[in-house]
Amino acid sequence: MNSKIYSALFVLTVFAGWLIFSNGSTINRSDQKAPSPCQDPLTYRLGDIDSRFDITQKELAKIMDEVEQLWESAIDKDLINLSQDGQVALNLIYSEEQKRTDAERQFSDRITAKEQQVSTVEREYKRLSDRYEKAEKDVRQTLNEYNSKISTYNQLAKEWEGKEASSKIIAKFKTLEQEISTLEASLKRKKKNLESLRERTNAKTEKLNNLIKEHNNLIAEYNDRFSKPRKFDQGRFVKRGENQAINIYQFGNRAQLKTVLAHEVGHALGLDHVDNPKSIMHNMMAKQNMANLQLTEEDISALKKQCDM
Incomplete structure (x- = not known):
């Protein structure tokens, strides 16, 4: 993580913001592609949520609803659904990096x-x-x-x-x-x-x-x-046989969590990384507009290709 560097000055300024995802923060993906979500919508369920993240299931479901709308509105199709018996478990796993983030x-x-x-x-x-x-x-x-x-x-x-x-x-x-x-x-x-x-x-x-x-x-x-640059995984989509999960390991605020979820959901939909640094599906979480998260043309193009559109 390439954390912000403060300067020791007499004239002091209030921090404008504090971002977890900076240059060098990589989002990994599964090498296995999922079936086309355009035929059978991806279903997910809320799995384990470590209480140290200070987020409720209701809050997490709301953020995921925003992620659903983000992807579905791009091609006007039902792609992702919350289900009690969903295919993909959504887990928030408190990691050493999250401890470092909290510290x-x-x-x-x-x-x-x-x-x-x-x-x-x-x-x-x-x-x-x-x-x-x-x-x-x-x-x-x-x-x-x-x-x-x-x-x-x-x-x-x-x-x-x-x-x-x-x-x-x-x-x-x-x-x-x-x-x-x-x-x-x-x-x-x-x-x-x-x-x-x-x-x-x-x-x-x-x-x-x-x-x-x-x-x-x-x-x-x-x-x-x-301040020393460090690389780590904020989240990962994993698939082992029939078992699928989106594991979130680290985030600093709700906007960052939404960005990581959107990225990992993209992998769960079968999307690979794209080249545009501002894209949700770029492999580095650095230049995305987390305050107003939007799909780029590259994100939409990758989704349409996955859906044979």
Whole structure:
């Protein structure tokens, strides 16, 4: 499996998606062809479903119904039917690869949760940083105003040094002294607030950096454990004498399960692999549009050939 590679970046993004079937994931088939389904529709029954897949028989039957419609609508024929005594047993067998898939999903969820933590702290840091910058600007303005008043006071004192000041000048001195005292008190409060914001901002910065480090460590561990290309079988159609089965070993979500089922049902209908990478019957499950699964011209052509149409 060629799992996704995360990049350890400060600017974090939420994962857009998580696919199990990637380059290198091969779907095998039986070498024996089934009789033409156009004469006698293929019947299947729900077999063993391992509870660890967290899917009910009802859900599985619904997905299979969608698979039936996918194939049958291509040539407007009844090809596949669910039957209690169906020819083909549909089994969901929990494999080692599914364990790995579940572990990878859980690890991916941990990375996503850590990203959300980082995003939250980033917003908190941004708010604190903005408040700090605003407070710092306010302190500078108050300091400039304070220094200006001091300068005015000193200049006035120099002008009247050794002279007898009038009541008007004395009142001006008192007004300046009061203004300077008020500004000094305000400056002390604002500096204290600025220092508090600085400490809180630094603490938030440290917390953010630690979270980013933890996130990057998770990414490194994820890449080490899951990013190496590996090939495996998500499913297989098997036929041994009269016994037929579609065994599903691994899938990440309902769309992927539908894709594997559609592929294996194609083999059960007697179809071989086709060359188009976007086809359901291509041997590599990588480029199919799993979100809106459709047969390609190659898929339909293979089905028509099997049905002598």
